[in-house]
Amino acid sequence: MRFIRRRVGAGGLPRTSGRSEPRVAARTGWRRFRLPSRRGWLWRSASLTGLVAVWEIAARLAGSNMLPTPVAVLAAVYRYTRSGQLPLELGITLARVGAAFVVAMTVGTVIGFMMGRSRKLNLLLDGPLVLALNIPALVIIILCYLWLGLTDVAVIVAVALNKIPVVVVTTREGTRAIDSRLLAVAQVYHVPRTVTLYRVILPQLYPYLIASARNGLALIWKIVLIAELLGRSNGVGFELSVFFQFFDITSILAYTLAFAVVVMAIEAGVMRPLEKRLLRWRG
Amino acid sequence: MKGLNIHVIEKRFDSVVVLADIDVTISGGEFVAIVGPSGVGKTTLLSMVAGLDADYTGAIRYDGVPLAEPGQSPPGLGMVFQEPRLMPWLTVRDNVRLAEAERLARDRSYVSRADSLLDEVGLRTSGDAWPSHLSGGMQRRTALARAFVVEPWLLLMDEPFVSLDLPAANQLRELLRRLCARVRPLVLFVTHNLSEALVLADRILFLGDTPARVVLDYRVEQTGSHDLNSPEVAALSRRLLARHQGLLSDVAGVDVDEGRRGKEGL
Numbered sequence: 001m002r003f004i005r006r007r008v009g010a011g012g013l014p015r016t017s018g019r020s021e022p023r024v025a026a027r028t029g030w031r032r033f034r035l036p037s038r039r040g041w042l043w044r045s046a047s048l049t050g051l052v053a054v055w056e057i058a059a060r061l062a063g064s065n066m067l068p069t070p071v072a073v074l075a076a077v078y079r080y081t082r083s084g085q086l087p088l089e090l091g092i093t094l095a096r097v098g099a100a101f102v103v104a105m106t107v108g109t110v111i112g113f114m115m116g117r118s119r120k121l122n123l124l125l126d127g128p129l130v131l132a133l134n135i136p137a138l139v140i141i142i143l144c145y146l147w148l149g150l151t152d153v154a155v156i157v158a159v160a161l162n163k164i165p166v167v168v169v170t171t172r173e174g175t176r177a178i179d180s181r182l183l184a185v186a187q188v189y190h191v192p193r194t195v196t197l198y199r200v201i202l203p204q205l206y207p208y209l210i211a212s213a214r215n216g217l218a219l220i221w222k223i224v225l226i227a228e229l230l231g232r233s234n235g236v237g238f239e240l241s242v243f244f245q246f247f248d249i250t251s252i253l254a255y256t257l258a259f260a261v262v263v264m265a266i267e268a269g270v271m272r273p274l275e276k277r278l279l280r281w282r283g
Numbered sequence: 284m285k286g287l288n289i290h291v292i293e294k295r296f297d298s299v300v301v302l303a304d305i306d307v308t309i310s311g312g313e314f315v316a317i318v319g320p321s322g323v324g325k326t327t328l329l330s331m332v333a334g335l336d337a338d339y340t341g342a343i344r345y346d347g348v349p350l351a352e353p354g355q356s357p358p359g360l361g362m363v364f365q366e367p368r369l370m371p372w373l374t375v376r377d378n379v380r381l382a383e384a385e386r387l388a389r390d391r392s393y394v395s396r397a398d399s400l401l402d403e404v405g406l407r408t409s410g411d412a413w414p415s416h417l418s419g420g421m422q423r424r425t426a427l428a429r430a431f432v433v434e435p436w437l438l439l440m441d442e443p444f445v446s447l448d449l450p451a452a453n454q455l456r457e458l459l460r461r462l463c464a465r466v467r468p469l470v471l472f473v474t475h476n477l478s479e480a481l482v483l484a485d486r487i488l489f490l491g492d493t494p495a496r497v498v499l500d501y502r503v504e505q506t507g508s509h510d511l512n513s514p515e516v517a518a519l520s521r522r523l524l525a526r527h528q529g530l531l532s533d534v535a536g537v538d539v540d541e542g543r544r545g546k547e548g549l
Contacts, residue, residue, distance in 0.1 A: 189362075
């Protein structure tokens with residue numbers, strides 16, 4: 001009964017046939033009542049199963065080494081995991097991803113915040129920012145290797161440099177959207193600076209920070225692989241370059257699959273709960 | 284000079300002078316309403332007293348001493364804005380505690396009074412709620428609790444009860460009266476509703492003219508009525524307007540009618 005009342009009240013729409021319900025639900029924003037339902041998982045797993053099925057059929061039709069079957073790829077994953085090679089390389093790459101992520105988020109957020117707060121600083125750095133946004137990742141990686149040597153530091157610096165401008169832009173946008181009326185409340189009550197930061201300012205930035213963290217993870221692990229391929233002798237990117245030279249498509253897919261699963265697990269296990277926790281007041 | 288002295292030589296927005304030649308002194312514990320048509324500069328004046336707007340010539344002093352450090356708000360200030368201005372990501376209790384943050388950080392023996400204040404404004408069970416789940420009236424109660432939790436000696440209120448229905452506004456005015464009776468702050472209460480000013484204030488400053496100045500400094504004869512629509516209040520405002528017709532022509536004529544019809548501002 002409550003749901004029905006909500007639907008009519010919130011959407012201002014009369015109840016019509018059952019078929020229009022999902023549309024009404026999406027519009028009135030109580031979609032969240034449905035999302036965690038079993039049906040949501042059904043759809044998710046259906047799409048996954050469908051994907052694997054198409055892959056299997058295509059592999060059988062092709063019948064060549066160019067497209068191994070899902071089972072062959074899974075077997076390779078199992079083999080590399082047992083030998084310990086896959087976890088090791090995966091760990092090395094993830095460490096680089098993590099380091100670059102932390103550096104990029106920290107530096108980008110601070111610069112973006114300052115640019116959002118200070119008109120002068122914004123004028124000063126806006127030109128270089130646009131430039132930095134448009135320098136190809138590959139150029140930054142090559143230059144870092146040349147300047148800093150073929151080291152992990154070079155990888156982390158290069159990847160962070162690629163990501164920082166994006167974080168800056170998002171954070172600057174968020175900082176500009178900070179509600180000065182809420183800052184006035186903090187001033188009137190002499191709220192200490194740190195409390196103001198954590199209870200008044202940062203909560204307004206969380207949606208922006210979460211967005212750039214999510215995009216950041218996706219962007220960074222892709223760039224780390226390229227950097228590894230170009231100038232490191234370990235990590236997933238390096239392994240992929242070896243398999244490339246041997247035309248070992250099964251192994252390439254095995255590593256890709258493992259890596260994708262790990263990244264998805266981080267997204268589901270860390271990013272989404274974090275977002276839920278930080279933005280729970282919206283619920 | 285004893286009390287709060289607001290001396291504004293000139294306040295301008297770009298080239299437009301909005302306030303000029305204001306010099307009023309208010310003694311501690313007085314409840315002063317500031318009445319005037321919308322756009323006259325009432326909110327601006329309040330922002331200046333709150334230390335939120337320092338871009339004017341003149342001085343605001345208490346007992347001859349500047350009220351606040353430049354760029355800061357006066358210590359011991361409570362303020363209720365036109366909208367509740369609660370942090371939507373803090374629970375009701377944490378919103379009230381935010382006003383205590385300075386005291387909690389400074390004084391280790393200080394115990395938060397947030398819960399007792401929430402109790403006093405009738406929100407005992409809503410401490411853990413998000414502001415967005417509260418009604419407009421409850422949000423304003425929270426804002427009142429936040430203002431009074433610091434036991435302010437100076438309370439600034441900027442049309443705090445507009446856009447509420449009449450019963451809710453009446454309840455909140457009653458609550459404000461109770462809280463003021465306990466804490467005895469000096470109140471500057473901005474409103475454009477003359478009846479509201481008459482039932483709440485000891486003294487009314489009418490702002491008018493361009494640039495705005497105090498056109499009438501009126502000491503309220505207590506009617507004993509707390510009801511905006513009572514005949515006593517209506518009679519009082521009629522008498523007041525009749526006596527000062529020239530001065531108040533652009534001030535509050537409409538609001539008396541509004542009061543009679545039982546509407547709240549706007």
